[in-house]
Amino acid sequence: MPHGDAILELQRMFGDVIATDAGTLAEYAHDKWHASALPEAVAFPRSTEEVAEVLKFADAHGIPVTPRGAGVGYVGGCVPVRGGIVLSLERMNGILEINPADGVAVAQAGVLTADLQDACEAQGWFYPPDPASRKESSIGGNIATNAGGPRCLKYGVTRPYVLGLTVVLADGRILRCGGRTHKNKQGFDLVGLFVGSEGMLGVVTEAVLRIIPAPPARAALRASFPQFALCAKAVQDVLQGGHLPCALEITDAFTLAAARDYLGPTVLPADARGHIIIEIDGQPDAVAAEQRAIADILRATGATEIITASTAEDVEAIWQLRREFSYSLKATGLTKLNEDIVIPRSRLVELVEFCESMQRETGIPVACFGHSGDGNIHTNIMVLKDAQGRDIREPADALVDRLFQWVVAHGGSITGEHGIGLAKAKWFPQAVGPIALDLHRTLKTALDPNHTLNPGKMGLE
Numbered sequence: 001m002p003h004g005d006a007i008l009e010l011q012r013m014f015g016d017v018i019a020t021d022a023g024t025l026a027e028y029a030h031d032k033w034h035a036s037a038l039p040e041a042v043a044f045p046r047s048t049e050e051v052a053e054v055l056k057f058a059d060a061h062g063i064p065v066t067p068r069g070a071g072v073g074y075v076g077g078c079v080p081v082r083g084g085i086v087l088s089l090e091r092m093n094g095i096l097e098i099n100p101a102d103g104v105a106v107a108q109a110g111v112l113t114a115d116l117q118d119a120c121e122a123q124g125w126f127y128p129p130d131p132a133s134r135k136e137s138s139i140g141g142n143i144a145t146n147a148g149g150p151r152c153l154k155y156g157v158t159r160p161y162v163l164g165l166t167v168v169l170a171d172g173r174i175l176r177c178g179g180r181t182h183k184n185k186q187g188f189d190l191v192g193l194f195v196g197s198e199g200m201l202g203v204v205t206e207a208v209l210r211i212i213p214a215p216p217a218r219a220a221l222r223a224s225f226p227q228f229a230l231c232a233k234a235v236q237d238v239l240q241g242g243h244l245p246c247a248l249e250i251t252d253a254f255t256l257a258a259a260r261d262y263l264g265p266t267v268l269p270a271d272a273r274g275h276i277i278i279e280i281d282g283q284p285d286a287v288a289a290e291q292r293a294i295a296d297i298l299r300a301t302g303a304t305e306i307i308t309a310s311t312a313e314d315v316e317a318i319w320q321l322r323r324e325f326s327y328s329l330k331a332t333g334l335t336k337l338n339e340d341i342v343i344p345r346s347r348l349v350e351l352v353e354f355c356e357s358m359q360r361e362t363g364i365p366v367a368c369f370g371h372s373g374d375g376n377i378h379t380n381i382m383v384l385k386d387a388q389g390r391d392i393r394e395p396a397d398a399l400v401d402r403l404f405q406w407v408v409a410h411g412g413s414i415t416g417e418h419g420i421g422l423a424k425a426k427w428f429p430q431a432v433g434p435i436a437l438d439l440h441r442t443l444k445t446a447l448d449p450n451h452t453l454n455p456g457k458m459g460l461e
Contacts, residue, residue: 002040002083003040003061003062003063003083003084004040006057006061006063007020007040007041007063007085009057010041010043010054010057010085011041013053013057014043014050014053014054016044017043017044017045017046017050017054018041018042018043018044019041019042019043019044020040020041020042024042025038025039025040025041025042026038028042028068028071028080028086028088029079029080030071030076030079031071031072031073031074031075031076031077031078031079032071032072032073032074033073033074033075033076033079033421033422033423034076035076035079035081035422035423036079037079037080037081037082037083038080038083039066039080039083039084039085039086040063040083040084040085041084041085041086042085042086042088043085043086043087043088044088044090044091045087045089045091045092046091046092047092047205048092048166048168048174048205048206049174051087051089051092051168051203051205052168052172052173052174053172054085054087055087055168055169055170055171055172055203055452055453056171056172057172058084058085058452059170059171059172059450059452062450062452063084063085063452064080064082064083064084064085064452064455065084065085065086065087065170065203065452065453065454066078066079066080066081066082066084066085066086066087066199066454067087067089067140067144067199067203067453067454068086068087068088068089068090068199069089069090069109069110069137069138069140069141069142069144070090070110070112070133070136070137070138070141072133072136072137072141073141073145073418073419073421074338074340074418074423075415075418075419075420075421075422075423075424076421076422076423076457077144077145077198077199077419077420077421077422077454077457078199078454079421079422081422081455081456081457082455082456087203089108089109089110089138089140089203089205090110090138091110092108092109092110092205092206093108093110093111093112093138094107094108094111095107095108095111095115095116095119096108096206098119098120098123098125098211100123100124100125100211102180103182103210103211103212104163104180104208104209104210104211105119105120105125105127105208105209105211106180106206106207106208106209107139107206107207107209108139108140108205108206109138109139109140109141109143109203109204109205109206109207110138110139110140111138111139112134112135112136112137112138112139113127113129113130113131113133113134113135113137113138113139113142113147114134114135116139116209117130117134120211120214121214124213124214125211125212125213125214126211126212126213126214126215127161127209127211128151128155128156128161128212129142129147129148129149129151129155129156129157129158129161130149130150130151131147131148131149131417132149132150132323134149139207139209140204140205140207142158143158143162143165143194143195143196143204143207144196144197144198144199144204144419145158145196145198145417145418145419146158146159146195146196146417147417148371148374148376148416148417149371149417150246150247150249150279150371151246151247151279152371152373152374152376153244153245153246153247153248153371153373153374154244154245154246154247155246157417158195159192159195159196160210161209161210161211162178162191162195162207162208162209162210163178163179163180163181163182163184163191163208163209163210164176164177164178164179164180164191164207164208165177165178165190165191165194165195165204165206165207165208166204166205166206166207167194167202167203167204167205168202168203168205169201169202169447169448170202170447170448170449170450170452170453175190175202177190177191177194178190178191178208179208180208182210193443196419198419198420198421198454198457198458199453199454200444200448200453200454200457200458200460201443201444201447201448201453202447202453203453215281215282215283216282216283216284217281217282217283217284217287217288218246218279218280218281218287218312218315219279219280219281219287219288219290219291219308219309219310219315220277220278220279220280220308220309220314220315220318220319221276221277221278221291221294221295221298221306221307221308221309221318222275222276222277222278222306222307222309222318222321223275223276223278223298223303223304223305223306223307224268224269224272224274224275224303224304224305225272225273225274225275225276225301225302225303225304226271226272226273226274226302226304227273227274227302228250228252228253228273228274228349228352229274229349229352230274230301230302230303231250231251231274231275231276232250232274232348232349232352232372233301233302233349234276234297234298234301234302234303235248235250235276235345235348235372235373236345236346237297237300237301238278238294238297238298239373241293241294241297243280243290243293243294243297245278245279245280245294245373246279246280246281247277247278247279247371247373248276248277248278248279248371248372248373249276249277249278249322249369249370249371249372249373250274250275250276250277250348250368250369250370250372250377251274251275251276251277251322251325251368251369252273252274252352252355252367252368252369253272253273253274254359254365254366254367254368255325255328255329255367255368255369256268256272256273256274256275258325258328258329258331258332258367259321259324259325259328261328261331261332262324262327262328262331263324263328267321269304269305271304272304272305276298276303276372277318277319277321277322278294279315279318279319280294288310291308291310295308325369329367329380329382332365332382333385334365334382334383334384334385335382335383335391335396336367336380336381336382336383337380337381337382337383337396337397337400338378338380339378339379339380339381339400339403339404339414340370340376340378340415340416340417340418341376341377341379341403341404341407341412341413341414341415341416342374342375342376342377342407342412342413342415342416343375343377343407343410343411343412344375344410344411344412345372345373345374345375347375347410347411347412348372348375348377350410351368351377351379351406351407351410352368354403354406355368355379355403358399358402358403362395362399363384364381364382364383364384364395364396364399365382366379366380366381366382366399367379367380367382368380371416374416375412375416376416376417379403381396381399381400381403382396383396384396401427404424404427404431408427408430408431413431414427414428414431420457420458421457421458422456422457425457425458425459426459428458428459429459437460440458440460441460444460
């Protein structure tokens with residue numbers, strides 16, 4: 001229901017912090033998923049105290065509030081489906097401290113991930129979490145989704161790097177939990193409760209983050225295989241060989257074919273039906289020795305081409321090829337339903353065989369690539385078009401359902417990075433089970449009894 005009078009009062013209280021013009025409302029109505037819903041206002045607070053005042057007012061007047069980071073999510077997590085206020089943290093973009101002596105950085109929620117990483121690197125330190133959107137995603141958004149990235153294999157996702165949080169609760173109270181120590185067992189893990197909560201339990205405004213010394217050297221390899229099964233076997237062979245790369249990415253035959261069409265036939269061997277990218281880091285001598293050892297493992301597993309990189313420029317060139325894979329799929333002209341499922345690593349070949357069987361059965365391409373080292377495979381259902389160029393969504397959506405059913409039945413997770421939001425709410429109850437679902441609802445109601453924060457998400461109402 002509209003809240004016109006209350007919104008006008010909010011504008012009188014906060015002035016230019018609150019925007020209601022049509023252009024702003026349209027801009028903040030969506031993320032990168034296809035859903036869209038207009039808010040009644042967009043708030044741009046500049047401090048934790050302003051966030052608290054906005055939330056206190058909204059809670060008292062029954063106005064829904066949808067927290068928003070940089071708006072680059074893929075599951076409709078910041079779409080204001082109940083109208084109300086979009087609360088954007090983008091103006092709270094200060095890096096407040098980088099302290100190598102304590103091994104911490106302190107950042108406001110609107111700081112872009114890449115900006116924090118660059119600031120740490122300038123002092124010889126390292127903030128490892130690396131979502132692919134790091135140049136445009138914010139720290140607050142990363143915390144809300146417990147974001148991952150290629151380096152998760154060695155360094156983990158966002159959660160291990162969050163030591164302390166400042167969180168504004170739904171009623172406007174300001175909670176400070178955790179701290180700047182690297183160990184802390186004072187009561188329940190409240191920090192962990194808010195990491196990954198998708199803006200439904202509170203609004204993170206500031207974070208104390210763990211940073212580590214930057215590794216002085218890095219190197220990479222990429223290799224092609226005549227069969228995807230050999231590529232998957234190489235993942236296990238490298239790990240069983242005692243190596244823990246910081247990133248280990250694989251790509252299937254459909255994606256490689258799209259890359260050859262998009263980038264040119266010589267970018268990859270014509271017979272390549274599997275591809276692997278491995279990055280290692282550490283001390284220079286150790287990295288050089290490990291690169292040679294891993295190359296030997298890849299040859300023994302059946303690699304037909306191995307390319308190594310030992311300079312920052314050459315390593316970046318390998319990763320640029322990886323980034324081009326996504327553009328290559330877009331260049332097919334088909335809409336890409338990007339699902340970030342996670343499976344036990346030993347089931348990688350089974351997953352690809354299942355996706356290939358769906359593709360043969362339906363004629364709908366299914367492209368698999370991503371973070372094989374931790375089982376987080378981006379499985380892309382490629383939506384076919386009709387004679388008028390319109391997406392044929394129904395059969396593609398049916399494949400998404402089959403994929404999620406298979407993943408849950410084989411001990412996996414329907415999301416590893418993107419979250420549940422709107423896009424995956426349908427499958428959330430089955431994925432977590434009735435008792436866990438009930439506990440989610442209990443926690444939501446305990447912290448947000450009026451269901452002010454990010455309503456309509458996860459199917460918790």
